[in-house]
Amino acid sequence: MITFFSVRPWRNVRKNKIINLGKLSSCSAYLKEVITVNTSLVVKLTGRKCVVVGGGQIAERRVETLLRAGACVSVVSPALTSRLQEWKDRLCYYPKTFDEAMLEKGEPFYTTDVGGGFKLEQEIFLLVAATDSRAVNNLVYERFKDSVPLLNVIDRPEQSSFYFPAVLERGLLQMAVTTSGASPVIAKKIRRQLAEQYGKEYEQYLQRMKEVRNEVLTGVSDPQKRKVLFEKLASEMILDYYKRGDTEAAEQLIQEIVTPHVPDNFVTNDKKY
Numbered sequence: 001m002i003t004f005f006s007v008r009p010w011r012n013v014r015k016n017k018i019i020n021l022g023k024l025s026s027c028s029a030y031l032k033e034v035i036t037v038n039t040s041l042v043v044k045l046t047g048r049k050c051v052v053v054g055g056g057q058i059a060e061r062r063v064e065t066l067l068r069a070g071a072c073v074s075v076v077s078p079a080l081t082s083r084l085q086e087w088k089d090r091l092c093y094y095p096k097t098f099d100e101a102m103l104e105k106g107e108p109f110y111t112t113d114v115g116g117g118f119k120l121e122q123e124i125f126l127l128v129a130a131t132d133s134r135a136v137n138n139l140v141y142e143r144f145k146d147s148v149p150l151l152n153v154i155d156r157p158e159q160s161s162f163y164f165p166a167v168l169e170r171g172l173l174q175m176a177v178t179t180s181g182a183s184p185v186i187a188k189k190i191r192r193q194l195a196e197q198y199g200k201e202y203e204q205y206l207q208r209m210k211e212v213r214n215e216v217l218t219g220v221s222d223p224q225k226r227k228v229l230f231e232k233l234a235s236e237m238i239l240d241y242y243k244r245g246d247t248e249a250a251e252q253l254i255q256e257i258v259t260p261h262v263p264d265n266f267v268t269n270d271k272k273y
């Protein structure tokens, strides 16, 4: 599964100030101004090492998102919610309090997939500070802000390098809504409105479109023709057939659109429908 992020612009520079290009040596030399608009990216987390500090309600939500994305998740917290307890065998649980003493000892967190441990700063891809203590969250931030690029501090939107949006999922279709921390409740409300507008029919429709698109990409060499076909396939009528549960009619219409252009290669989906 794919996870959405709203990523904040370069952290240490202010609006409309010229970037210090010496600091950003790998950035394009023509980049003169910082555009202070957050950017939505679709991130693949499969196999990535992610850490959540905290084991409460919000940590639970984050862990669920990360596990569904196939990430390798470590949780650092003296206590866990009952759902987190249930998922313990899918996590690397580090039952400790994150504090100064831990940092002083230089304790690494351990993962299940490597024999030994890993030093967070060396291997961690994404980190969420999700405790109910601002001081602890800040400690996590101070410790990892220079080494972990994807760092989220639950109660400090201004310090986080990314946010978690409200996500509507319909199979391969995901819609992420963010207000950049301005009003999470409005993000939630819009997600609910979208849920009414975009129904379950999109799951089947997009699954089928993914297959058909591959057929068209291999069967039709002219990009212009392909574009016309894809536009025809984005038909309200096909969607409507799926909505009514009439997959046969949907399939027939798909065949009518595609078969004249890829008669030999086009694989019908008889088995499925």
Ligand SMILES: C[C@@]1(CC(=O)O)c2cc3[nH]c(cc4nc(cc5[nH]c(cc(n2)[C@H]1CCC(=O)O)[C@@](C)(CC(=O)O)[C@@H]5CCC(=O)O)C(CC(=O)O)=C4CCC(=O)O)c(CCC(=O)O)c3CC(=O)O
Binding pocket: 061, 152, 153, 154, 155, 156, 157, 160, 162, 163, 164, 165, 166, 167, 177, 178, 179, 180, 181, 182, 183, 184, 185, 187, 188, 191
């Ligand atoms: C910055 C961010 C965290 C980040 O960095 O990712 C953040 C921060 C904070 N949220 C707070 C409160 C609430 N958050 C929600 C709900 C959601 N919050 C989510 C995201 C984000 N919340 C990120 C910004 C994303 C954006 O704006 O688009 C959603 C979309 C996704 C998710 O959490 O999974 C999810 C809806 C999911 C859904 O249903 O679709 C509700 C309503 C409810 O729970 O019903 C309330 C109570 C009402 C209120 O207070 O507004 C507080 C104050 C806490 C306090 O009072 O101490 C902070 C801290 C602060 O603002 O400083």
Ligand SMILES: NC(=O)C1=CN([C@@H]2O[C@H](COP(=O)(O)OP(=O)(O)OC[C@H]3O[C@@H](n4cnc5c(N)ncnc54)[C@H](O)[C@@H]3O)[C@@H](O)[C@H]2O)C=CC1
Binding pocket: 053, 054, 055, 056, 057, 058, 059, 076, 077, 078, 079, 080, 081, 096, 097, 098, 099, 130, 131, 132, 133, 136, 154, 155, 184
């Ligand atoms: N959607 C969002 O982003 C929202 C964010 N919040 C913020 O998130 C914070 C956490 O909320 P909940 O998860 O509901 O709190 P919670 O009380 O359910 O959980 C707090 C967790 O932090 C752990 N913890 C405390 N000190 C720790 C330490 N030193 N090291 C490791 N773990 C430690 C506790 O053991 C507990 O598991 C709230 O205080 C609030 O600021 C609140 C509501 C919504």
